[in-house]
Amino acid sequence: MAPNLLKQAYPWIKTPLIIGAPMRLISLAPLAVEASRAGGIGFIGSGTDTSNLEHILQHAQSLLSAHPIPNSPTTTLPIGIGFINWGASLPIALPLIARFKPAAVWFFAPSSLTSLVEWTTATRAASPATKIWIQIGSVAAALEVTTACRPDVLVVQGTDAGGHGLVKGAGIVSLLPEVADALANLGAEAPLLVAAGGIAEARGAAAALALGADGVVIGTRMLASPEANIAAGYKREVVRARDGGQTTVRTKVYDMVRGTTGWGKDYDGRAVVNRSFVDAGNGMWEEENKRLYEAEIEKGDDGWGVEGRMTTYAGAAVGLVTEIKGAADIVEEVREGTVRVLEGLKGEAKSKL
Amino acid sequence: MAPNLLKQAYPWIKTPLIIGAPMRLISLAPLAVEASRAGGIGFIGSGTDTSNLEHILQHAQSLLSAHPIPNSPTTTLPIGIGFINWGASLPIALPLIARFKPAAVWFFAPSSLTSLVEWTTATRAASPATKIWIQIGSVAAALEVTTACRPDVLVVQGTDAGGHGLVKGAGIVSLLPEVADALANLGAEAPLLVAAGGIAEARGAAAALALGADGVVIGTRMLASPEANIAAGYKREVVRARDGGQTTVRTKVYDMVRGTTGWGKDYDGRAVVNRSFVDAGNGMWEEENKRLYEAEIEKGDDGWGVEGRMTTYAGAAVGLVTEIKGAADIVEEVREGTVRVLEGLKGEAKSKL
Numbered sequence: 001m002a003p004n005l006l007k008q009a010y011p012w013i014k015t016p017l018i019i020g021a022p023m024r025l026i027s028l029a030p031l032a033v034e035a036s037r038a039g040g041i042g043f044i045g046s047g048t049d050t051s052n053l054e055h056i057l058q059h060a061q062s063l064l065s066a067h068p069i070p071n072s073p074t075t076t077l078p079i080g081i082g083f084i085n086w087g088a089s090l091p092i093a094l095p096l097i098a099r100f101k102p103a104a105v106w107f108f109a110p111s112s113l114t115s116l117v118e119w120t121t122a123t124r125a126a127s128p129a130t131k132i133w134i135q136i137g138s139v140a141a142a143l144e145v146t147t148a149c150r151p152d153v154l155v156v157q158g159t160d161a162g163g164h165g166l167v168k169g170a171g172i173v174s175l176l177p178e179v180a181d182a183l184a185n186l187g188a189e190a191p192l193l194v195a196a197g198g199i200a201e202a203r204g205a206a207a208a209l210a211l212g213a214d215g216v217v218i219g220t221r222m223l224a225s226p227e228a229n230i231a232a233g234y235k236r237e238v239v240r241a242r243d244g245g246q247t248t249v250r251t252k253v254y255d256m257v258r259g260t261t262g263w264g265k266d267y268d269g270r271a272v273v274n275r276s277f278v279d280a281g282n283g284m285w286e287e288e289n290k291r292l293y294e295a296e297i298e299k300g301d302d303g304w305g306v307e308g309r310m311t312t313y314a315g316a317a318v319g320l321v322t323e324i325k326g327a328a329d330i331v332e333e334v335r336e337g338t339v340r341v342l343e344g345l346k347g348e349a350k351s352k353l
Numbered sequence: 354m355a356p357n358l359l360k361q362a363y364p365w366i367k368t369p370l371i372i373g374a375p376m377r378l379i380s381l382a383p384l385a386v387e388a389s390r391a392g393g394i395g396f397i398g399s400g401t402d403t404s405n406l407e408h409i410l411q412h413a414q415s416l417l418s419a420h421p422i423p424n425s426p427t428t429t430l431p432i433g434i435g436f437i438n439w440g441a442s443l444p445i446a447l448p449l450i451a452r453f454k455p456a457a458v459w460f461f462a463p464s465s466l467t468s469l470v471e472w473t474t475a476t477r478a479a480s481p482a483t484k485i486w487i488q489i490g491s492v493a494a495a496l497e498v499t500t501a502c503r504p505d506v507l508v509v510q511g512t513d514a515g516g517h518g519l520v521k522g523a524g525i526v527s528l529l530p531e532v533a534d535a536l537a538n539l540g541a542e543a544p545l546l547v548a549a550g551g552i553a554e555a556r557g558a559a560a561a562l563a564l565g566a567d568g569v570v571i572g573t574r575m576l577a578s579p580e581a582n583i584a585a586g587y588k589r590e591v592v593r594a595r596d597g598g599q600t601t602v603r604t605k606v607y608d609m610v611r612g613t614t615g616w617g618k619d620y621d622g623r624a625v626v627n628r629s630f631v632d633a634g635n636g637m638w639e640e641e642n643k644r645l646y647e648a649e650i651e652k653g654d655d656g657w658g659v660e661g662r663m664t665t666y667a668g669a670a671v672g673l674v675t676e677i678k679g680a681a682d683i684v685e686e687v688r689e690g691t692v693r694v695l696e697g698l699k700g701e702a703k704s705k706l
Contacts, residue, residue: 139596139672159598160524170598170669171513171524173551173560178596178672180556198526203533207526207560210694243492243531245512245523316523319492319531341563345695 012071014039021219022082029060031227032079038331043080048087080104098126108135137166160198162315176211200317202337220315225327233301244316254311257293272312365424367392374572375435382413384580391684396433401440433457451479461488490519513551515668529564553670555690573668578680586654597669607664610646625665
């Protein structure tokens, strides 16, 4: 999809485009709608479980009907839906895609390339106006997925991202330009690229545009919003944590204690280091670590923190998240800040030193 | 040091400032001088071994005398020296710093903060015009080092960097803004920040400036220059490798097989995956892996590659390095490309979508 077609597909957006990540069971109707309402694109994080998706979409539709987003299209719902394809049910999702016509679907972590092609083909047939976004974390996957699925948008996820992604990876500073170069021979046929991973504010967003991104995904930052569907203890931990390169880690330990074990071997998740991770490193048996995790749930908000066991999925940019703020305000702040950074840069590059 | 003082200290530089990393035993006089000659700042990679530093500095001085760099200062040598402080000898280095007066020294991986303070204090006494650059990889270290040493420049190294760095880390997209914020209360007393790690070309360099960097370090890219003091097999492997997030890895295995075991527990190195790494992962005894490495040295250039055992230290941006090019040409290409990226961005941000 050529860049000018994105604004045609999403007439309510403002640029630079800020996108709310489809955080599984965290980004529900309120967060997705507020991100779009601010001129971004919000995504519902349906994830691996499609059983409640109809209810979530009805909620989004009612929020949008009550307070329509200016310039939103009549043919599609001005939000997207994110699926974690290895777990999501296509038979459940497909009729909902056909009925609600989301502006985008975001596919991630399919069980196979064949399955991804199936989802893509079925979605295009069910809702031709819905754009196909596919998340990848390597140059090899970018080439493979683009050839097989011809997505409208590739979400290029760097290894600084919070939550799930590839065990091995590069930051967007290296990954995004190499993906762009690898796809350059496709010309106007190449997908748009949006950058995800490690971006929490305007400087990171401006950097992503410099790298060649057509839009910028924020995830961890959105955890610290009233709209995020997580416990107060989780939000408090996101606001507290600093120096994310040292205090977060990519690991499979949190999947183990939580029992979310359907992820393929190439995937793990980035989260703040806590007792579950430390104990696993010290050789604690999985059964015991899992038992302690389940007992910790009883503690409620007090179960989060360095000495707690509730999982704080968050990216390496968690240290840049220092306050709770409304999702729409976050989108506006990042977008307007990005413009200021870019305006400042031209002169700065020539005069600063 | 306030930004405008950098150009006073380094009157030959052109902006945006491109810096050649002090790659140990790779960046010697020819590479350092060529980087500075192109309007950047080149660094000799003295590393852990100061025994040959006098000879290298004499070589640099003779190159500079034969073909002086326009606008270079009379009081200092227009290149820097990089030390890996846990191994370098202060008694050897100090008289050379006093005698050659490098424009900068770049300190990295000291055995202790006390040792770092000692190097800093001694250098300032020996050569007041020499600016102190210190490399860090975390927000905590940035605060600690700045408080203790008041460096002129902090080199903020993201985890995508090739060669040695912190085992744990974030990409510069997250790390650099958080370091800048953590030091913001120092005002004009704050060190300048230069970004390192994952930057191989203009888009990455422009991104670094967007993140708030005052200059941009390139390392891996410089490996693919005639001036880099490495085997042809190493250069060939750097040019060949793609998709660095998948094909490079941070590990201590290469230190083990090479016997460079003086690094602290918090440090490892990023290099292209080869047989040494794969065999270590499959449980090969260290003695056997080391023996095979030493035997591989006999193969010369054929010892590099995925099936080889010679170490290819390189960053996650290795896939963006696709040709051998002169060091001065690389510096000019990246600098001029960065200006083009920045000039394109202002309009792009408003019109692209």
